[in-house]
Amino acid sequence: MDKEVISLADDKNKEQAERERLSRRRFIKNSGYAVGGLAVGGVLGGVIPWDTDEKKTNPQTKNNKTTNFTHALMNFSQNEFKMVEAASERIFPKDENGPGAKELGVAYYIDHQLAGSYGLNARDYMQPPFFHGEKVQGYQGRLRRKEIFRIALKEMQNYSQKKYKKSFANLSAEEQDAILTDFAEDKVNLMTVSPSGFFDLLRSMTLEGVYSDPLYSGNKDMDGWRMRNFPGNQMSYSDIITGDFKEIPPKSLREHM
Incomplete structure (x- = not known):
């Protein structure tokens, strides 16, 4: 029991x-x-x-559009980023045709490219001896692209302070144009980098950021492509090869992932 x-x-x-x-x-x-x-x-x-x-x-x-988490700085300081954002906007300004470089996120594209192998000239031959070559020979110096940007942006800031007593990002559009024109025409006396060489690099990377795939942080919402009626990265055109011209909504590489 x-x-x-x-x-x-x-x-x-x-x-x-x-x-x-x-x-x-x-x-x-x-x-x-x-x-x-x-x-x-x-x-x-x-x-x-x-x-x-x-x-x-x-x-x-x-x-609602999601936050673009690729828009984070990897190379520039905040001041450098503001300068590049302002300079690229003057090279590719907003107008009646569509957004400018700032709205398209071009400065982020440039920042990310310089943070990687492109900024380090990883695929270029960078060994001495170094000679001053002809323009058709391309860049012949020892400095990497990210170093060129860092030095040139500092010199641009100094030149802006000397000429207008203001930082480049705070100048009017006309004043920024004048600074960039002086660099493009080698009117700025620099010892370390070529002013026109820097401007050519900045201009080239600006256009790349406008028209590259959004996967690389520029061409936000594919608006750069839309201004050109460019279809982007389509998987196939087999269904529209024949017939009249057709406008195709652009597609990014990320849509195929």
Whole structure:
């Protein structure tokens, strides 16, 4: 009889322990949602599925453009970035045809290119001896592209302060044009880099940023392509090879990934 009492007591204790365990699990789960709602981005908040009913029922939420996380600096300082953004905008300004370099994110394209192998001239022969070559021979110096930008931007800032007593990014559009023209025509006396060589590099990279695939941080929303009716990176044209000319909405490489 005593053994039966002990057995029933054990079963009751096990049942009570199981209920407490399930209760603790529910508490942890519910408190996790609560804390996650208060501390967005926290550890608990990160595991919560935020695809809420509002997103499913509100069509405007789906159409909102997502943040472009590629727009983060990798090479320039904030001041250098502002200068490049302003200079590229003067090279490719906004007009009635569409957005300019600033709105297209060109400065981010240039920043990211200089942060990688292109900025280090990784595929170029960069060993001495170095000679002053002809223009048709291209660049013949020892400095890498990222070094050219760093030095030239500092010199551009100094020249702007000397000529207008203001930083380049704070100049009027006409004053910025005058500075860039002086660099393009080698009217600035620099010892380390070629002013016109820097301007040519800046202009080339600006146009690359306008028309490159958005995957590389420029040509935001493919608007650079839209201004030219360029279809971008289509997988195939087999269905429209024959017939009249057709305008095709552009596609980025990321749409094929």
